[in-house]
Amino acid sequence: MGRKKEIFSLRNLFFIIPVLLTIFGIFMIYESSSVTASRIYGDSFYFVRHQLKWFILAIGVFYLFYSLDYHILYNLSLLLLLGNIVLLILIFVPGLSTTVLGANRWLNIAGIKLQPSEFTKLTLITYLSAWFTFKERGRFFAFLLLTSFLIGLVMLQPDMGTAVILGSLAVFLYFLSGAPLSHFFLLFLMGSLAGLLFIITSPYRLERLMTFLHPETDPQGIGYHVKQINIALSLGGWLGSGFGSSKQKFQFLPEAHTDSIFAIVGENFGFIGTAIIIFTYLLLFFQIYKKIEKIKDRLGFFLASGILFLMTLQTFINLGAMVQILPLTGIPLPFISYGGSSLLAFYAMMGILLNIFKQSSQKK
Secondary structure, three states, X not given: OHHHHHHHHHHHHHXXXXXXXXXXXXXXXXXXXXXXXHHHHOOOOHHHHHHHHHXXXXXXXXXXXXXXXXXXXXXXXXXXXXXXXXXXXXXXXXXXXXXXXXXXXXXXXOOEEEOHHXXXXXXXXXXXXXXXXXXXXXXXXXXXXXXXXXXXXXXXXXXXXXXXXXXXXXXXXXXXXXXXXXXXXXXXXXXXXXXXHHHHOOHHHHHHHHHHHOHHHOOOOOHHHHHHHHHHHHHHOXXXXXXXXXXXXXXXXXXXXXXXXXXXXXXXXXXXXXXHHHHHHHHHHHHHHHHHOOOOOHHHXXXXXXXXXXXXXXXXXXXXXXXXXXXXXXXXXXXXXXXXXXXXHHHHHHHHXXXXXXXXXXXX
């Protein structure tokens, strides 16, 4: 009876919190996108309807990964990674991709838009977790080659924010597996030099970095986005202006329903509302961390640790960009931002997590 109650409480925590965040996100997607959707598509609920469809599918994905024994991912990891690589390559096939704001990140197959880089986060966790389940020597260069190849495909889109996440995630799992500290310094140096090279060879990235350091230098260009985020958060004050009263949704704030949705949350619900959202994320992450400490299975430990690291890092990057402690990167806020591929990937991860925790509890 005790085990059943524990599993039930886990299911409540690790399912209901993401669902509540997603439902809240759907309301905020409507609030932030209704004006734009009405102008472009003649339907103020356009983005909401699409997110609802992805949400229903994501619930099914969650239960699929919750029901299957997560050990099957060990045998499927290579196949999943290769499939994901094919999707990343198909983006560059004329007629199959959709370009938005100069970025070529979306596949358009039979009217369905997918962002393969969002799935790459999950397939990378799965493959590296399976690979590192058994200790072996001399895998540094193979690891470096694989990681560089995936990051290179993502950078060609271009998507430096996701590339940074993939690189950080790979390094985290590599050292969690017991790699020597000398490899860490080497990878850190190589990553820093590569990042610097990508920035100085791209006028847009260099301008974005300079604007982050000195936002006042380009108030009508890249600095405009930062300025509008600040305005949205300042309009919210302590308690917010109330749901439905956003001024920034009138096409002042770019990417209001995707990467910048937290600014609309701040405008509507103020400091108190944003603090509740941040606390909810921290509660979820802390409870996951406590359960990970008890996992004895090496594959399960790597999978759960990688998922927690990814969710924490992506949330930090998005929120950090909103309060200007990090440059804007175009990274969505987990469970809340608009985007079907991101929603599917994160619900799959939550299903895997609950599966691992369920089996860990049963083995006690």
